[in-house]
Amino acid sequence: MKSRVSSAIDFNALGVQSDHARVPYSSDISAYGWIPVPMICFNGGNGPTALFTAGTHGDEYEGQVALRKLVQLLSRSRVEGRVIILPALNQPAVAAGRRNSPLDGGNLNRVFPGNADGGPTSMIAHYVATELFPMADLVVDLHSGGSSLDYFTVTLAHPGRDDVEAQAVRRLLDVFAAPYSIITDGSGGGAKSTLYAAAEQCGVPAIATELGSGATLSRDGLTIAEDGLARVLREYGIAPDLEAKQAVPTQFVRFIREGAIFSPCQGLFEPFVTTGEKVSTGQAAGVVHRLDETPSDPVPLTFAAAGTVAYRRFPTLTATGDALFGLFDAQ
Structure with missing residues (x-):
């Protein structure tokens, strides 16, 4: 089913475009309104496409800040591939400073692949899964502990469905190079309903991070996010001129x-x-x-x-x- 979410961005056009993913939502005060989910696309022509998201949970801030800073950096950089950035993916939750959406109680990282005719949270997931994943060659979804957890810095990934996908996931983990990496089936969390699990089902290598603790900003977590994103964009040839710190090899744990x-x-x-x-x-x-x-x-x-x-x-x-x-x- 086609997504009901729309955007004025032409993802095939060269240059920089900024708009919203417009999520239809009928409320008591706006019968035919829509929710504005901020989105920006940098397109330099030939090259891979990176999809970067944060604010999947609204009370997790390292990723939100890292992506906003990345937008400013890419505005001054040469981009050869394409970068699609959504720094506040669950915009209602971000605006409320909550893990879940105040509109429908939805946990965006528990409803993938979503539903075109569902509530706003499910519609956002469906848009990502059906409209953005098909364009992406890699996905990074930035999370942290949020209000309820003090989390050690790790990246998480599903293993891929075959050897080729497994190698692509491993490469992405190695390039991002957080201190620790975990390949998981998701059984201790959202199983197959998370963003990075849904990306795996579309054949797209994807990782998720845990970068901090509490509803505040970890300086160390923010630095890890900024350095990891820059390495990914440089090493995949999307923004080859970006300065990126040399990676310390990630340690794989379980x-x-x-x-x-x-x-x-x-x-x-x-x-x-x-x-x-x-x-x-x-x-x-x-x-x-x-x-x-x-x-x-x-x-x-x-x-x-x-x-x-x-x-x-x-x-x-x-x-x-x-x-x-x-x-x-x-x-």
């Missing part, structure tokens, strides 16, 4: 499924370790102070496996089932 800890009750989360810290099996991870039983002892949390802390919950207030810790280790 999530330890049995290492995840979830809150056993509602309460106040007191962590004993932080992200990037190495932990051992049986080590105390923290406690949860129960809200409903003030005289009771806090509920202890213990690591069931050894590894490195990939993420921990950022807010202190927690509910039953909230993810508190995740681990990875070297492959």
Whole structure:
């Protein structure tokens, strides 16, 4: 089904064009309105096409800022291929500073490949999957921990459907060169409903990042995003004159499924370790102070496996089932 989202950008025209992906939305105050999702296209002619997105979750800021800075950089640079940039992909969530859209509650990274006749979040996903992926030779979707997680800096990728796709994914991870990289089937997160999983199903090499923690801006995460994007554009011949720092080889690691800890009750989360810290099996991870039983002892949390802390919950207030810790280790 054809997307109902439209744009005035002619992606085949040379030069720089800026407009919106216009997402139809009928509200109480605008019966025939549309949501403006900012988009810019740099087209220098022959060469690969890179699709860069951020703001898939509205409370994750390193990618949003990195892409806005990249727009300014590319405006002064020679572009031989094509770069399509959407720095606020879920614009309603970005404007509200929330992970999910305030319009329909949609988590954009859980609804791919979307639905042309769905709500605004699903329509955005469908537009990306049906209109933008077919033009793209590579995809980078920039995420960070957002309001709920303190995340160690990693890139994530699905493995590809065959050896050729696997090599293309590996090359993209190596060129972006975040400190750590994880090839995953997505079973611990959004499975096949994420942006980078949907790109895999279209045969497009794609990576997603985790660059920071909290609803703020990590300087280190922003730098990693800027350097990684510049390396990608340079090494793929899209913007060959960009200055790019030489990459330190990424280290490939894997999530330890049995290492995840979830809150056993509602309460106040007191962590004993932080992200990037190495932990051992049986080590105390923290406690949860129960809200409903003030005289009771806090509920202890213990690591069931050894590894490195990939993420921990950022807010202190927690509910039953909230993810508190995740681990990875070297492959």
